[in-house]
Amino acid sequence: MTQGSASEFAGTSAMHNLVAHWSERIRRCAETAQPLRIRGGGSKDFYGALKQGELFATGDYSGILDYEPTELVVTARAGTPLRELEAALAAQGQMLAFEPPHFSEAATLGGAIASGLSGPRRAASGSARDFVLGIRLLDGRGQDLAFGGRVMKNVAGFDVSRLMAGAMGTLGVLLDISLKVLPRPEHELSLCLRLDSSEALRHLNAWAGKPHPISATCHEGHCLTLRLSGSAAGVDAAARQLGGERVTQAAAFWRALREHEASFFADDTPLWRISVRSTAPALPLSGRQLLEWNGALRWAKTDDDPAMVRDVARKAGGHASLFRAPRTIDSPFHPLPGAAMALHRRLKQVFDPAGILNRGRLYPDL
Amino acid sequence: MAGITEHAPQAAAEPPHLAATGLGTRERAALAAELRAILPAESVLVEEEQLRPYECDGLSAYRRLPAAVVLPSTEAEVCRILATCNRLGVPVVARGAGTGLSGGALPHPGGVLLSLARFMRILELDPIARTARVQPGVRNLAVSEAAAPYGLYYAPDPSSQIACTIGGNIAENSGGVHCLKYGLTVHNVLRVRLCTIEGEVLEIGSEALDSPGYDLLALVTGSEGLLGVVTEATLKLLPNPRTARCVLAAFDSVTAAGDAVAAVIGAGIIPAGLEMMDKAATAAVEPFVNAGYPLDAEAILLCEVDGTEAEVGAEIDRVDAIMRGSGSQHIRISRDEAERLRFWSGRKAAFPAVGRISPDYYCMDGTIPRKRLAEVLAGIARLEKKYALRCANVFHAGDGNLHPLILYDANQPGELERCEAFGAEILELCIAAGGTITGEHGVGIEKIDQMCVQFPAEVLAAFHAVKHAFDPAERLNPGKAIPSLHRCAEFGRMHVHRGAERFPELPRF
Numbered sequence: 001m002t003q004g005s006a007s008e009f010a011g012t013s014a015m016h017n018l019v020a021h022w023s024e025r026i027r028r029c030a031e032t033a034q035p036l037r038i039r040g041g042g043s044k045d046f047y048g049a050l051k052q053g054e055l056f057a058t059g060d061y062s063g064i065l066d067y068e069p070t071e072l073v074v075t076a077r078a079g080t081p082l083r084e085l086e087a088a089l090a091a092q093g094q095m096l097a098f099e100p101p102h103f104s105e106a107a108t109l110g111g112a113i114a115s116g117l118s119g120p121r122r123a124a125s126g127s128a129r130d131f132v133l134g135i136r137l138l139d140g141r142g143q144d145l146a147f148g149g150r151v152m153k154n155v156a157g158f159d160v161s162r163l164m165a166g167a168m169g170t171l172g173v174l175l176d177i178s179l180k181v182l183p184r185p186e187h188e189l190s191l192c193l194r195l196d197s198s199e200a201l202r203h204l205n206a207w208a209g210k211p212h213p214i215s216a217t218c219h220e221g222h223c224l225t226l227r228l229s230g231s232a233a234g235v236d237a238a239a240r241q242l243g244g245e246r247v248t249q250a251a252a253f254w255r256a257l258r259e260h261e262a263s264f265f266a267d268d269t270p271l272w273r274i275s276v277r278s279t280a281p282a283l284p285l286s287g288r289q290l291l292e293w294n295g296a297l298r299w300a301k302t303d304d305d306p307a308m309v310r311d312v313a314r315k316a317g318g319h320a321s322l323f324r325a326p327r328t329i330d331s332p333f334h335p336l337p338g339a340a341m342a343l344h345r346r347l348k349q350v351f352d353p354a355g356i357l358n359r360g361r362l363y364p365d366l
Numbered sequence: 367m368a369g370i371t372e373h374a375p376q377a378a379a380e381p382p383h384l385a386a387t388g389l390g391t392r393e394r395a396a397l398a399a400e401l402r403a404i405l406p407a408e409s410v411l412v413e414e415e416q417l418r419p420y421e422c423d424g425l426s427a428y429r430r431l432p433a434a435v436v437l438p439s440t441e442a443e444v445c446r447i448l449a450t451c452n453r454l455g456v457p458v459v460a461r462g463a464g465t466g467l468s469g470g471a472l473p474h475p476g477g478v479l480l481s482l483a484r485f486m487r488i489l490e491l492d493p494i495a496r497t498a499r500v501q502p503g504v505r506n507l508a509v510s511e512a513a514a515p516y517g518l519y520y521a522p523d524p525s526s527q528i529a530c531t532i533g534g535n536i537a538e539n540s541g542g543v544h545c546l547k548y549g550l551t552v553h554n555v556l557r558v559r560l561c562t563i564e565g566e567v568l569e570i571g572s573e574a575l576d577s578p579g580y581d582l583l584a585l586v587t588g589s590e591g592l593l594g595v596v597t598e599a600t601l602k603l604l605p606n607p608r609t610a611r612c613v614l615a616a617f618d619s620v621t622a623a624g625d626a627v628a629a630v631i632g633a634g635i636i637p638a639g640l641e642m643m644d645k646a647a648t649a650a651v652e653p654f655v656n657a658g659y660p661l662d663a664e665a666i667l668l669c670e671v672d673g674t675e676a677e678v679g680a681e682i683d684r685v686d687a688i689m690r691g692s693g694s695q696h697i698r699i700s701r702d703e704a705e706r707l708r709f710w711s712g713r714k715a716a717f718p719a720v721g722r723i724s725p726d727y728y729c730m731d732g733t734i735p736r737k738r739l740a741e742v743l744a745g746i747a748r749l750e751k752k753y754a755l756r757c758a759n760v761f762h763a764g765d766g767n768l769h770p771l772i773l774y775d776a777n778q779p780g781e782l783e784r785c786e787a788f789g790a791e792i793l794e795l796c797i798a799a800g801g802t803i804t805g806e807h808g809v810g811i812e813k814i815d816q817m818c819v820q821f822p823a824e825v826l827a828a829f830h831a832v833k834h835a836f837d838p839a840e841r842l843n844p845g846k847a848i849p850s851l852h853r854c855a856e857f858g859r860m861h862v863h864r865g866a867e868r869f870p871e872l873p874r875f
Contacts, residue, residue: 162584183634234677318574
């Protein structure tokens with residue numbers, strides 16, 4: 001699907017001007033150390049630390065630039081609405097296999113990559129950063145830089161494009177993003193098994209070591225929900241082997257989980273995202289827990305002290321971030337050891353020496 | 367040859383530590399004394415006959431002796447060596463098994479060659495968490511062998527997997543024939559311990575599926591030893607597929623074979639392996655291995671499907687139908703494991719087979735958008751005439767990674783130079799087709815000039831700045847992977863003056 005009509009060509013020229021204008025604006029702001037708050041659709045405004053600076057809206061920089069389904073690669077502008085991109089892929093029987101959460105209709109591709117968040121399929125298919133092939137960006141000096149490429153295997157130069165995934169816009173304003181895409185599974189079905197959390201963890205880790213076509217997992221309360229994806233024959237055979245009851249309206253279930261619209265996420269209690277080794281037992285925290293990714297991701301609704309939550313996460317081989325809370329705090333993300341933080345500061349210096357891009361969104365001094 | 371002259375006359379404008387002439391006797395003795403304060407005497411090699419085995423890696427056209435080779439056996443020793451070299455201003459090149467094909471482990475003449483050969487232990491294998499914690503000198507295949515009793519394996523499988531090490535795989539972000547479906551090294555490493563040039567250890571990544579802050583693991587993977595030295599890695603293990611079958615299909619043009627690949631992918635199938643060989647490659651391997659490849663075909667495809675019996679059975683029928691629909695006149699489907707392995711034996715033997723029909727060969731490594739394959743192969747055919755050298759092509763067709771094998775004879779005056787010029791033009795064809803100069807072998811010293819073609823100055827400057835964030839004085843593998851802007855400025859003229867660059871060992875001032 002190569003896009004080339006006259007109106008799109010005019011659009012390309014407008015986009016070119018927009019980037020030139022942005023580059024100039026960043027350059028000016030760098031001179032006066034004026035912080036900029038980058039915002040695509042605003043769907044993840046809640047995520048990360050206090051936002052500083054004047055609004056830098058990127059939603060106008062939108063559109064799919066190149067999509068060849070048989071190459072398994074799509075390139076789109078960062079402001080492209082995620083739903084528009086996903087619809088274009090779905091029309092060709094393909095998908096973003098990391099199942100990015102949207103958190104609102106307005107979510108953009110740029111926000112999905114900058115936040116680096118992945119959805120239910122992550123443990124089976126990989127994360128947002130795993131699918132990044134190339135990124136063009138404006139750095140904190142307004143320089144237009146392209147890293148990586150539009151091909152599947154590329155080891156020329158440092159992998160700066162993957163570094164942008166999860167950097168929360170602190171290293172550059174993302175412009176064009178190339179991603180690997182995958183075919184949608186031919187067939188999916190979901191099962192619910194009645195198990196408590198320790199039994200669920202035991203089974204999940206055992207099954208993950210067998211070639212079952214499990215593409216998503218979720219345990220809450222006494223129900224372990226599994227999604228199987230693949231060929232009809234393979235999925236049906238696995239379903240017979242794994243047992244449990246068929247889940248009706250499974251697509252809505254996984255969507256609600258991904259979008260945090262499930263009842264677990266409903267109340268105002270602080271929501272922690274705790275990433276741990278998959279075999280870690282249920283975490284010793286008050287409140288409620290939901291687990292995904294074969295046990296490697298735990299969501300906790302708890303009023304426990306942040307230091308304690310972080311200690312529990314660390315002992316389980318991972319880290320904790322305060323994902324949503326009634327009030328934003330200065331450092332929702334897990335603190336880094338000194339040497340790692342020093343390296344982060346030096347990398348920030350490389351891409352944004354004036355410290356103007358999304359200052360403080362990830363860590364107070366980045 | 368052009369690639370080896372980064373410390374020749376133009377070095378005057380380079381930082382002094384890059385303008386490396388070998389060390390003098392006195393400096394060499396002082397360095398050895400410092401290193402022997404860290405390591406037992408037998409782990410510090412300085413005699414020429416001891417250094418000789420380390421003079422090159424898999425890119426054997428480039429050879430140099432380091433000032434010293436060190437063989438540490440603990441992380442603490444690695445840290446002290448790095449800190450010492452940093453203090454003394456001595457370059458350090460890390461080396462695993464030395465199987466790399468881009469000269470990434472080529473020693474620096476004034477520097478220390480840091481061998482990780484003694485880091486050979488699998489420290490922990492957790493079959494429940496499906497992870498292996500290993501030292502960097504562990505061989506790639508040894509991880510899968512250790513995991514096999516649990517029905518698990520380590521997915522990246524570079525062709526050198528019997529010898530190459532995990533540390534080298536991480537440095538190069540190695541791939542293999544199965545990476546379309548199972549990913550590259552970067553997708554299969556969870557955590558590393560990285561020793562910095564200051565001698566500090568950074569834990570990067572974790573046992574969880576993600577980590578707070580920047581994705582340093584992605585940055586370090588494939589960084590060709592420029593950012594630090596990996597002293598330990600935690601790898602992801604995957605369950606072995608229950609079964610696999612392979613389709614062998616022959617085509618009367620590379621275009622038809624390329625279209626068949628697109629049709630397979632377009633049908634929503636992600637094969638475990640999808641390889642193409644052109645006529646020159648099949649002609650080289652068939653007499654060698656008797657894989658049963660039809661010799662009259664212009665191209666053959668190997669398409670492997672894995673999974674459960676039910677999945678594989680259904681998918682193999684679809685692949686068969688697609689190959690027929692794409693005009694293949696000759697299709698065979700492996701009936702048993704022996705036949706599947708026989709189909710693959712030819713592809714796996716492609717490099718040695720080419721080595722059998724030609725005194726030397728030069729393996730290139732570019733990636734292109736698959737749809738440009740026929741055009742790039744036609745370009746390579748034109749270059750065969752231009753340089754009067756033959757080229758056989760093998761292709762990881764699923765992910766667009768092309769390995770042209772240029773046949774030459776290093777004993778014929780001028781052939782190596784012609785071969786290198788041929789290779790350089792192939793890489794430039796890949797860039798022009800929207801691809802890249804290296805899919806999995808790395809830049810090293812080999813493709814450093816083509817980096818100047820692929821990336822503009824501002825991007826190269828950003829790469830240097832990233833390097834400086836880890837290694838401000840450029841001690842780690844200097845002169846590799848990222849060309850200096852000065853070198854790029856020289857590059858245009860280096861083409862013209864190629865003939866004058868023949869004696870890199872001679873100091874030029």
